[in-house]
Amino acid sequence: MYKKTVHFLRGSALAEVQCACPERVLNLLGSRGVVFWGLRWQSEICFRLWLLLPQVETLQEIGAVAGAEVTVLRRRGAPVLWERFRTRYVLLAGFAAFWLLLFGGNLFIWEFRVSGNETVPTETVLRALENYGITIGSPGLHIDQEDMRNHVLLEVGDLSWLTVNVKGCVAHVQVVERVRPPHLYRDSDVQNIVAARDGLITKIEALDGVTCAAVGETVQAGQVLLSGVADSPRGCRYMRATGRIWARTWYEWTVPVPLETVLKDGTEPVKTRTHTALDLGRHRIALPAGDSILQGRENCDKIIRYRGVQLPFGLRLPVTLVTETVAERAVYDGERPEDEARAEGQKQLEAQLAQTIGDDGRVLKADVSARRQGAYLMVTLRAECEEQIGVDAPLTITSDTGR
Numbered sequence: 001m002y003k004k005t006v007h008f009l010r011g012s013a014l015a016e017v018q019c020a021c022p023e024r025v026l027n028l029l030g031s032r033g034v035v036f037w038g039l040r041w042q043s044e045i046c047f048r049l050w051l052l053l054p055q056v057e058t059l060q061e062i063g064a065v066a067g068a069e070v071t072v073l074r075r076r077g078a079p080v081l082w083e084r085f086r087t088r089y090v091l092l093a094g095f096a097a098f099w100l101l102l103f104g105g106n107l108f109i110w111e112f113r114v115s116g117n118e119t120v121p122t123e124t125v126l127r128a129l130e131n132y133g134i135t136i137g138s139p140g141l142h143i144d145q146e147d148m149r150n151h152v153l154l155e156v157g158d159l160s161w162l163t164v165n166v167k168g169c170v171a172h173v174q175v176v177e178r179v180r181p182p183h184l185y186r187d188s189d190v191q192n193i194v195a196a197r198d199g200l201i202t203k204i205e206a207l208d209g210v211t212c213a214a215v216g217e218t219v220q221a222g223q224v225l226l227s228g229v230a231d232s233p234r235g236c237r238y239m240r241a242t243g244r245i246w247a248r249t250w251y252e253w254t255v256p257v258p259l260e261t262v263l264k265d266g267t268e269p270v271k272t273r274t275h276t277a278l279d280l281g282r283h284r285i286a287l288p289a290g291d292s293i294l295q296g297r298e299n300c301d302k303i304i305r306y307r308g309v310q311l312p313f314g315l316r317l318p319v320t321l322v323t324e325t326v327a328e329r330a331v332y333d334g335e336r337p338e339d340e341a342r343a344e345g346q347k348q349l350e351a352q353l354a355q356t357i358g359d360d361g362r363v364l365k366a367d368v369s370a371r372r373q374g375a376y377l378m379v380t381l382r383a384e385c386e387e388q389i390g391v392d393a394p395l396t397i398t399s400d401t402g403r
Helices: 002-010 022-031 053-066 078-085 089-105 122-132 145-155 338-357
Strands: 012-018 036-043 046-052 069-076 111-115 159-167 170-177 191-195 199-208 224-227 229-232 235-238 242-258 260-264 271-280 283-287 300-310 316-328 331-335 362-373 376-388 390-394
Touching: 002 012, 002 078, 012 053, 022 053, 046 053, 053 069, 078 089, 111 122, 122 145, 122 159, 122 170, 145 159, 191 242, 199 224, 224 242, 224 390, 242 338, 242 390, 338 362, 338 376
Parallel strands: 111 170
Antiparallel strands: 012 046, 012 069, 036 046, 159 170, 191 224, 191 390, 199 242, 229 235, 242 376, 260 331, 271 283, 271 316, 300 316, 362 376
16 A cells, blocks of 8 residues: 555656667666566567656666667656646646545544443434534534533433544444442332243242242242242241242234235336435435435335445545435235235234243244135144243232231
8 A cells, every 4th residue: 555655646657668688677777776566578578567757767768778669658646647637727626625625524523333332222322412512513623521421421311431532524432331229129019929821830930939839830820929928936027029930831823814915016117216315414415406315105115225435545525325226116906825924924923922922931832824714814823932921919018917
């Protein structure tokens, strides 16, 4: 990269040398300190090489001494561009304005990247920064970290620390979330743990309370599994029953899936249109002006691409190119294949099952069947699972019964 930059700034030339003794020319170039590269032999008496523009005159002098014919085939680099455009003042002014805007744009914030947050949404952090005055287009050089941190931490109570590091036009926001102390229950907060549904107990983890069920026992929904009331020589002792109870459970659900639906023609699209826009901070400019983009269209397949504009040397322009390709297809009323309807019903049932048993649950066995009933396909799921069925059930203590 360094050599390419030097060659561009000083300029380079591709020269062809024809001589009865080409080795002598190369030796003279080395003795005169001429730097060249990309040497390629065209024949036994002809070769081509690249060298810096200021050293072309030296090559021509050596060629005259050695009786060689030197031909400059190509010139390139900054001196060549300057020689070509130095009289085009409008173009030079535009070029200078472009670089001025480019480097000036890197003095402002055009993108935020938030890290370290797990429970606090990124939108909440960015909204707090915006209320303080740091948003898209804000200067990124002088940020009072202490004042900004105090403002954001007061607004977002779930954060304990925050800092903003600006690199170029990107603001890297690093946060540390507050660790909440464990909840301390009062003595009066007593409860049982009961079964949320019918099942066969497979595992018990009792942290506090009296165990009222055993592994291998069948329980029904609402049955007490851990009691918050314990007998003692001095009477009843009340506590908050705490623990987790796993059980094997069984489900059988059926969902109707309509077979008649509106279908898209799977052949080539009737019409394909491409819409382009530029995002400048929070502003969107449609190209061409007045053209709509990202608007809802029915009967269409959409592909949306976002691409940042980045120049060499890592310089990033404060714009985002948004391209939306819309393929309109013909639609018609028809009947979907039963396999497709079965797959849709199975997906719905599996999602419902996963939500019911939670992240700790697991499916031991599952079977899906389907039968047609009129204009619907009845999809049935039978599943055997293992899940945590214990749920909290508060106890109300009265003066008469003590419970």
